Amino acid sequence: DTAVSQTPKYLVTQMGNDKSIKCEQNLGHDTMYWYKQDSKKFLKIMFSYNNKELIINETVPNRFSPKSPDKAHLNLHINSLELGDSAVYFCASSRPLVRAGETQYFGPGTRLLVL
Amino acid sequence: AQSVTQLDSHVSVSEGTPVLLRCNYSSSYSPSLFWYVQHPNKGLQLLLKYTSAATLVKGINGFEAEFKKSETSFHLTKPSAHMSDAAEYFCVVSKGGATNKLIFGTGTLLAVQP
Numbered sequence: 001d002t003a004v005s006q007t008p009k010y011l012v013t014q015m016g017n018d019k020s021i022k023c024e025q026n027l028g029h030d031t032m033y034w035y036k037q038d039s040k041k042f043l044k045i046m047f048s049y050n051n052k053e054l055i056i057n058e059t060v061p062n063r064f065s066p067k068s069p070d071k072a073h074l075n076l077h078i079n080s081l082e083l084g085d086s087a088v089y090f091c092a093s094s095r096p097l098v099r100a101g102e103t104q105y106f107g108p109g110t111r112l113l114v115l
Numbered sequence: 116a117q118s119v120t121q122l123d124s125h126v127s128v129s130e131g132t133p134v135l136l137r138c139n140y141s142s143s144y145s146p147s148l149f150w151y152v153q154h155p156n157k158g159l160q161l162l163l164k165y166t167s168a169a170t171l172v173k174g175i176n177g178f179e180a181e182f183k184k185s186e187t188s189f190h191l192t193k194p195s196a197h198m199s200d201a202a203e204y205f206c207v208v209s210k211g212g213a214t215n216k217l218i219f220g221t222g223t224l225l226a227v228q229p
Contacts, residue, residue, distance in 0.1 A: 004158075031215065041153075041203055043219040056214050090158060094215055101147025101166035101209050104217060106159040 003027050004107035006091050012113045013081055021076045021110045023091030030096045031055075032074035033104060034066060037088040049074055050096065086114045117142045117208045119189075121220035129228045134178075134193040136223045138206030141187065147209035148189045149217070150180055154202045162204075165189065176200070201227045 004025045013019055025032065033056070034046040048056035049068040063079045078085060091107040122137040140146055150162040163174025170182040180191045189206060203222045210216040 041222045043159075043205065045216055048214060048216070056216055092159075101149075101164060102215050103149070103161055103164060104215070105161070106151075108158040111156075 004091055004093055004105050006089075006107040006110050008110060009108065010111050010113075012115065014115055015081055015083060017081050018077070018079045019081060019112070020078070021089055021091075021112075023074045023076070023107055025072055025091075025093040025105070025107075027093055027105060029093040029105075030071050031094045031102075032068065032071070033092040033094075034074065034076050035090040035092065035106075037090060037109070039087070043090070047074075047076075081114045083114050086112055088112070117146060117210050117218050119148075119206045119208045119218060119220040121204075121206050121223050123223050124221065125224045125226065127226040127228060128196045130198055131195050134191070134196045134200065134225065136191040136204050136206075136225065138189045138191065138220060139187050140189055140206075140208050142208060148180075148182065149207040149209070150174065150178070150189075150191050151205045151207060152202045153205065153222075159205070162191070196225075196227045198227050198229065201225055 007022045031050045033048045037043045046060050047066040051071050052068045065077045068074045088109045090109045092104040094102040094104045118141045120139045147166045149164045151159040153159050162178050163172045165172045165182045173179045178193045206220040208218045
């Protein structure tokens with residue numbers, strides 16, 4: 001009955017590799033997000049999709065490419081991984097914005113370590 | 116532009132004593148404010164949120180926060196700390212509009228001493 005799930009939970013890889021992180025939500029939400037948490041615990045939005053359409057794209061290197069095959073899934077593909085990509089990546093989802101302050105529900109995170 | 120400032124990076128309390136985690140916000144309009152908690156190696160869990168209804172907001176696990184417009188503050192409190200409250204706490208403001216973008220504070224690490 002997990003609401004927002006991510007796979008894998010841990011990912012250790014070498015510089016230069018390409019990897020993907022998957023996110024699925026079973027809350028029936030239309031909007032999904034990717035956040036990055038750095039080593040100092042600071043969290044920042046990367047991308048957001050609303051019903052498979054990209055609505056937020058922060059200044060993220062184009063090595064990062066989100067893909068939403070349907071509104072319950074938002075995957076993150078990272079090309080040519082760099083040491084600085086090491087972080088915890090969180091997926092989140094929410095209902096569409098019909099009023100201010102829709103709650104975002106977070107997944108457990110994917111801990112990426114690039115060696 | 117919206118932003119939040121968490122005034123303490125670390126707070127240490129004894130079990131059974133009150134908890135106060137401070138947060139100030141900046142917003143050009145009436146903000147939506149949240150407190151999230153992150154236990155070690157876990158995801159983020161919503162504690163409570165304010166969306167222009169009652170200024171005193173009650174959340175889960177005995178936490179509450181008061182929205183004070185005159186002080187631009189949204190401090191998180193709990194009357195009596197429990198060992199299980201030890202975690203990282205984030206004050207968050209929603210940018211609102213069509214994107215629901217969340218702006219996170221830098222976090223406050225709460226330690227609870229036995």
